[in-house]
Amino acid sequence: MSADEQHGAGRVPGRQFFFNPGPTHIPDSVLGAMHRPVIDFLAPEFIEVLTRVHERTKRVLKCSQHLLFYGTNGHGAWEGALANVFSPGNKMLMIESGHFSINWAKMAQELGLEVELLAADWRHGIPAGALEERLRSDKAHEIKGIMVVHNETATGLAHPIADIRREMDAAGHPAMLLVDTISSLASFDFRFDEWGVDLAVGGSQKGLMMITGLSFTAISERAMAASETAGITRSFVDWKQMMTVKPQRFPGTTPVHLFYGLDEALRILEAEGLDQVFARHARLAGAIRTAIAHWGEGGRSGIRVDADGPSGPVEKIELLCGDPARVSNSVTAVLTPSGIDANHFRRIALNKYNLSLGQGLGPLAGKVFRIGHLGDLNEPMVLGALATIELAMRDAGMPHRPGGAQAAIDALGRTN
Ligand code: PLP
Numbered sequence: 001m002s003a004d005e006q007h008g009a010g011r012v013p014g015r016q017f018f019f020n021p022g023p024t025h026i027p028d029s030v031l032g033a034m035h036r037p038v039i040d041f042l043a044p045e046f047i048e049v050l051t052r053v054h055e056r057t058k059r060v061l062k063c064s065q066h067l068l069f070y071g072t073n074g075h076g077a078w079e080g081a082l083a084n085v086f087s088p089g090n091k092m093l094m095i096e097s098g099h100f101s102i103n104w105a106k107m108a109q110e111l112g113l114e115v116e117l118l119a120a121d122w123r124h125g126i127p128a129g130a131l132e133e134r135l136r137s138d139k140a141h142e143i144k145g146i147m148v149v150h151n152e153t154a155t156g157l158a159h160p161i162a163d164i165r166r167e168m169d170a171a172g173h174p175a176m177l178l179v180d181t182i183s184s185l186a187s188f189d190f191r192f193d194e195w196g197v198d199l200a201v202g203g204s205q206k207g208l209m210m211i212t213g214l215s216f217t218a219i220s221e222r223a224m225a226a227s228e229t230a231g232i233t234r235s236f237v238d239w240k241q242m243m244t245v246k247p248q249r250f251p252g253t254t255p256v257h258l259f260y261g262l263d264e265a266l267r268i269l270e271a272e273g274l275d276q277v278f279a280r281h282a283r284l285a286g287a288i289r290t291a292i293a294h295w296g297e298g299g300r301s302g303i304r305v306d307a308d309g310p311s312g313p314v315e316k317i318e319l320l321c322g323d324p325a326r327v328s329n330s331v332t333a334v335l336t337p338s339g340i341d342a343n344h345f346r347r348i349a350l351n352k353y354n355l356s357l358g359q360g361l362g363p364l365a366g367k368v369f370r371i372g373h374l375g376d377l378n379e380p381m382v383l384g385a386l387a388t389i390e391l392a393m394r395d396a397g398m399p400h401r402p403g404g405a406q407a408a409i410d411a412l413g414r415t416n
Contacts, residue, residue, distance in 0.1 A: 012354035019385050020358045021153050021331040021372030022183055023205035023212055026261075030209060033264035034257045041254035047247075053259050054247040056266035057216065060185060060208075060274065061200060063192035066219040068242050071255040074182045074203035077215035078104055079111070080237035081178055081199040082145075085223050087231030088112030090144040093134065093175070095164070096120040099154035099361040104147060104180060111232050116143075122155050122364075123322035131164060135171035145176045145198075151184035154361040156333040156370065157321045158184065165196045176223055182206060182215075186269055187281045187330035187374040198223040204258065207330065209265045209375045214258045268376075278329075283415050284373050284382045285329040290411040291386045291404035292319055292334055295393070298401025317393075317400055320368055330374035333360070335367060340398050342369045349392040355385060379412055 018025060039046050058067050070076045086092070092115045094105040105115045118134055120126040135143070146168065151158045161179055168177065176198035181190050186207030192200050200218040204210035219227075219239070227239055235251075242248045269277055296316040320333035336342045342359070343366050349355040358370030371389075373382060387405040 010351075012351070014354055017353075017355040017381070017385055017388065019371050019373070020356055021206070021370055021374065022203075024207070024209060024372060024375030025377065025381075026211060027209055027265070027268060027376045029268065030261050030264045034211075034261040036257070036260060039256060041250075041256050046254075046256055046259075049263050050254070050259055051247050053263050053266065056263070056270065057202075058218070060266065060269065061181070061190060061192045061202070061218045062194065063200070063218040065193070065221055066224050067216060068219065068239055068248050069214055069216045069250075070237060071213060071250060071258070072215050073205070073212050074180075074201065074215050075107070076237060077201040077203065077217050078107055078180070080215075080239070081201050081217045082108050082111055082113065083230070083232040083234040083237055084217075084227045084239045085176065085199065085230050086111075086113055086144060086226075087229075089114060091116065091142045092145045092147055093118055093131075093143045095126055095131065095146065095148040095159065096122075097125055097149050097152035097155060097157055097159065098122045099364075100152055100180065100182075101147070101149045102362070104149065108147070113145075113232075115147075122152075122157070123320055125152075125157050125159060125323065125326055128163065129167070132167035132171045135168060135173040135175070138173065141174055143173070143175045145178055147178045147180075149180040149182075150190060151181075151187070151328050151330055153183040153331050153370075154333070154364065155320055156328040156331045157323070157326050158188065158328040158330075159326070161190070161195050161197065169196075176220075176226070183330055183374065184328075186274070186277060188278050188328075192218050192220075204262055204265075207374050208262065209268070210261050211258070213255060214262060280377075281329045281374065283412065284377060284379070285327070285332065286415065287379075287382060287408040287411045288332050288371060288373055288386065289319065289327065291389075291408040292317060292332070294407035295390070295400035295404040298399060315399070317398065320364070330372070331358075332371045332373065333364070333368045334371065336369065337399055340396065341366050345369060345392060345396040345398060348395045349388065352395065353388045353392060355388045355392070357389075383408060383412075 095118050108115045178199040180201045182203045183206050185202045198220040204214035205212040296318050315337040321327045360368030
């Protein structure tokens with residue numbers, strides 16, 4: 001897709017409805033907090049802000065152990081978590097879930113780690129018990145780290161991290177647990193200490209409602225101890241030099257303004273209350289799923305004819321995530337009926353109505369569109385997006401049962 005197609009050739013009036021799964025809407029007060037004169041990054045008044053951001057971020061992570069920030073996007077924190085704790089040749093087990101799991105695994109390989117994929121179908125994730133079974137067979141404890149994406153942004157599937165920890169414990173396996181919380185943190189619950197996570201990776205631009213450019217790793221005492229002997233060559237993300245000053249030192253200039261912005265975003269989250277934030281995300285996600293289920297009741301009429309004769313369901317719009325217990329409350333991936341190019345539909349939504357939706361990633365390109373519903377979002381925004389999606393479905397000739405937005409209103413009316 002060309003830049004013009006992606007961003008709309010010519011201006012469509014009105015504010016863009018941005019429903020990509022990150023970056024997300026930035027509250028005006030967060031933008032305002034960054035609109036300030038420059039200040040020395042060693043000034044005591046800034047160190048106070050940096051210290052407060054550390055404390056507040058730890059509260060969101062439910063982490064009482066270590067936390068270090070990087071002036072990078074999430075990829076930097078992915079690298080920081082791997083490079084500081086492991087050594088070339090170490091064996092890692094990646095729980096497959098979609099595009100982001102595969103890419104994190106690739107990075108680990110590029111850093112010299114040996115990665116085994118615990119294969120899963122992208123609609124359901126690994127079956128319960130599969131991790132325990134694999135770990136029980138690793139009698140020599142060769143696997144040093146288990147990598148999992150809490151919320152797979154490419155597919156809208158959320159992993160139950162507490163269950164993953166339970167399976168590790170049941171197998172009596174000592175591997176470190178690494179969790180990517182980039183599109184889950186501050187949208188639904190994450191408990192670093194309680195779930196025995198060793199390394200959690202997060203970024204500023206999704207549930208934390210900030211611009212892109214800050215990322216971080218929460219680090220267990222065990223992972224910090226392991227960093228003493230980790231053998232991967234590192235410099236920019238090296239924790240040792242970051243830890244020489246409290247709360248942390250940055251290689252080079254500290255991105256001061258980003259911390260002022262994040263401080264305000266965290267203040268807003270605390271003012272709403274994390275549990276309320278999670279409940280809001282669950283409520284809005286439920287309404288979106290209700291609309292999709294409603295649209296899906298109007299598939300193409302008739303029975304699909306497969307090679308082996310008439311069979312199967314009517315082709316219809318449906319959730320990509322096939323496990324109701326694992327649906328994400330921050331991202332929804334929607335399968336379009338075969339023959340309908342999801343990117344053509346997205347182009348109509350963007351170029352005609354200024355509604356931006358996420359694309360299908362990797363093998364899902366053209367088959368899926370994604371709705372990001374995380375961060376600074378409320379009912380009018382979600383209902384506006386759903387009504388506009390329905391409008392664009394008409395234009396795209398996408399088979400659907402009209403009235404999905406109304407079904408979402410009814411669902412919200414019941415839950416409010
Ligand atoms: N992990 C997940 C789950 C993501 O959704 C993303 C980005 O969307 C990343 C990692 C990569 O983060 P970044 O784009 O900030 O490098």
